[in-house]
Amino acid sequence: MNEAWVEQIRERYRGFIKEKVNPGAVERDAAAATLSRELLREAASLGLFRLPLPKRLGGEAVDELRWGLVLEQLGYLSVDASFPTLVGLFVGTHQFLLGLGRTDLEERYLRPLGRGDGLVSFAYTEGADPFSFRSRALEVPGGYLLHGEKHMVSGGTIADAFIVYVRDEKNDLLAFLVERDDPGLEILPLQLSGLRALGVAALRLKDVRVGPERLLVASDGLREAQSYLNARRASVVPPMVGRMQAILEGCVESLGATLRYDRPLTDMQNVQARLGRMSVAVEISRAAMYRTLERLSRGETDALWDASISATKYFVTEQALQVAEAALRLLGTRAYLRENHFERSVRDFLAGLAAAGAQDTLEVDLGVMAISAIEQRRRQPPKGGQP
Numbered sequence: 272m273n274e275a276w277v278e279q280i281r282e283r284y285r286g287f288i289k290e291k292v293n294p295g296a297v298e299r300d301a302a303a304a305t306l307s308r309e310l311l312r313e314a315a316s317l318g319l320f321r322l323p324l325p326k327r328l329g330g331e332a333v334d335e336l337r338w339g340l341v342l343e344q345l346g347y348l349s350v351d352a353s354f355p356t357l358v359g360l361f362v363g364t365h366q367f368l369l370g371l372g373r374t375d376l377e378e379r380y381l382r383p384l385g386r387g388d389g390l391v392s393f394a395y396t397e398g399a400d401p402f403s404f405r406s407r408a409l410e411v412p413g414g415y416l417l418h419g420e421k422h423m424v425s426g427g428t429i430a431d432a433f434i435v436y437v438r439d440e441k442n443d444l445l446a447f448l449v450e451r452d453d454p455g456l457e458i459l460p461l462q463l464s465g466l467r468a469l470g471v472a473a474l475r476l477k478d479v480r481v482g483p484e485r486l487l488v489a490s491d492g493l494r495e496a497q498s499y500l501n502a503r504r505a506s507v508v509p510p511m512v513g514r515m516q517a518i519l520e521g522c523v524e525s526l527g528a529t530l531r532y533d534r535p536l537t538d539m540q541n542v543q544a545r546l547g548r549m550s551v552a553v554e555i556s557r558a559a560m561y562r563t564l565e566r567l568s569r570g571e572t573d574a575l576w577d578a579s580i581s582a583t584k585y586f587v588t589e590q591a592l593q594v595a596e597a598a599l600r601l602l603g604t605r606a607y608l609r610e611n612h613f614e615r616s617v618r619d620f621l622a623g624l625a626a627a628g629a630q631d632t633l634e635v636d637l638g639v640m641a642i643s644a645i646e647q648r649r650r651q652p653p654k655g656g657q658p
Contacts, residue, residue, distance in 0.1 A: 276337070281344045287317055288348040296351035296468075300615055303462045305428045305470030306353055308387070314358070315387030323362050325369070328377060329385050335567035338362070339509045339560065346513025350612045352619040353468035355510035360425050363506050364391040364434060367499050371487060376448075380432070392430035393503075394421040394449075394474050395496055406437040406476065408445055415486070417447060417455075417479040423625075427472025428460050434499075435474070436492055444492035448485045455479040465618030497575045503627040504584040505567055508560050511591045511623060515553045518598050518616060522546065525602055542601065549597050552590040559583045578640050585633045588623035595620050 291310060299306070314320070323338045324330025333341070345355035365384050368376045368391065383389030397404055397420065406419025417437055424433065432450045439445050449456060457475040488495045523546065526536040536542050563583045566572050572580060595617040599606045606613040624630045 277340055277344065280341050281348065284314075284317060284319065284345065285348055287314065288345070288354070292354050293348075293350050296349075296612070296615075299351065299353075299468040303467040305460075306351070306357055306468045308390075308429055310354075311357070311390070311429075312387035315385060319358065320362065320387060321385040323366065324381065324385060328382050335505070336561075336564040337568075339505070339564040339567075342506060342509035343513040343557075343560070346510030347517050348513070349510075350517075350615075351468055352510060352514060352616070353466045353470075355513070356466060356469055356507070357426055359506040359510065360392065360503075361390050361430075363499070363503050364393050366502070367393075367434065367495075368487075375484065388431070390426065390430045391432045391434060391448075392424050392426040393499065394424045394427070394433040394435045395500075396422055398422050404436070404438050404444070406435070408437045408439045408447065410440070411480075414480060414482040415447065417449065417476045417481060419476050421474040421476075423461070424472050424474055426470050427458055427474065428470035430470075433474060434487060435476070436496055443490050444488075444496070445486065445490070446488035446492045446495060447481055448487055449474075449476070449479055449481065453479050453481065463622065465615070465620070465622045469622075494575065500627050501572075501574065501576055501580060502567075505563055505580050507623060507626045508556075508563070508584055508587045511587055511620065512553070512556050512560050514616060514619075515549075515556060515591050515594045518594055518613060519546070519549050519553055521613070522549070522598050522601055525605060545597055545601055549594050552594050556587045556590045559586055576636070578637060581628065581633050582637060584623075584627065585630055585637070588620065588626075588630060591620040591623065592617070 291313060292306075298304070318331070319341075321330045322333045322341060324332070326332050342355050342359050345358060346352065349355055361384065365381055368380055380389040380391055397406060404419070406417070406421065409416045409418070417435065419437060421433075421435060424430075427433070430451065432448055435447050435449045436444055437447065451458070455477045456479050457477070459473040459475060461471045461473055463469070463471055523537060526542060526546075529536045531539070537546075560583060563572075563579050566579060595613060598613040599617065602613065628636075
């Protein structure tokens with residue numbers, strides 16, 4: 272996995288996260304305060320957002336595997352899980368825009384991303400399936416009028432623009448770019464139990480007028496949305512794996528410094544066994560993540576819905592919750608103290624149950640995929656004509 276490169280990345284951002292991101296994490300969580308634009312711009316000044324951008328836009332063009340390793344290290348170093356989550360979110364939406372191949376978007380949003388500006392979020396869900404969206408686009412002279420509401424928009428409180436999915440008069444799903452200062456757009460901050468610095472918001476659109484140049488996807492928007500969400504599942508995993516490793520190390524350090532009957536708790540076999548189970552969860556999660564990222568980098572995944580990506584997101588989320596719960600059981604009240612942050616990690620990992628596809632939905636989808644694959648194999652004639 273190119274350990275030297277990973278260590279280089281870790282050292283590149285260690286000081287910034289230790290000195291700028293971590294010190295305010297507890298206060299941001301208590302106040303449900305979004306990570307500031309100034310903090311993101313400072314991260315950008317260290318080259319963070321340029322890493323996955325193409326070189327023609329001033330980036331370093333790292334592939335999906337290396338970008339995943341960056342997010343893993345950010346998750347390991349940052350006690351505020353909202354930081355790597357926001358970084359992955361904004362890079363993901365900009366990769367979506369890059370895939371549209373429009374130079375006007377590159378100059379307005381992609382190049383500024385390297386400076387921590389031009390941040391774009393993704394406004395999709397309304398609490399209903401896409402065939403039941405109530406948000407609508409009405410074509411009028413000179414453009415469109417958008418009307419409706421969007422729920423749970425990550426980064427919504429600080430984003431400069433939003434990729435908004437609405438239905439047209441023919442009931443086709445379209446995507447538009449809506450900017451923060453467009454008349455008729457209202458941004459309503461929401462408070463969550465976890466990832467409280469993520470800046471989640473609802474959008475209310477009241478006859479927002481946009482020009483034809485703001486139309487990003489003119490038809491079959493569901494296909495484009497699925498492509499984005501498929502890629503997003505891959506990017507939410509690495510920060511969780513990094514944080515799981517940090518929790519395991521924090522437990523070993525704390526338990527090793529605690530004596531019972533003149534012996535450190537790490538000498539006790541029941542403690543060793545639970546730590547062993549935590550270690551298994553971390554290692555298998557990391558192995559699944561690496562395999563998925565390597566397949567992404569080689570272009571071997573399905574662009575719309577990939578079983579490996581979805582299964583990895585599902586599995587790692589479940590393992591992360593088990594690791595965080597184990598930390599609470601091992602440390603007791605110490606797990607809730609300011610210096611440990613493990614109670615917040617439980618709340619943050621719970622957000623993974625809904626991120627980029629709810630766990631229950633993924634279970635159904637993966638089950639349907641497994642049934643289809645098995646039935647298809649059964650219908651194939653045996654090789655060599657043998658029964």
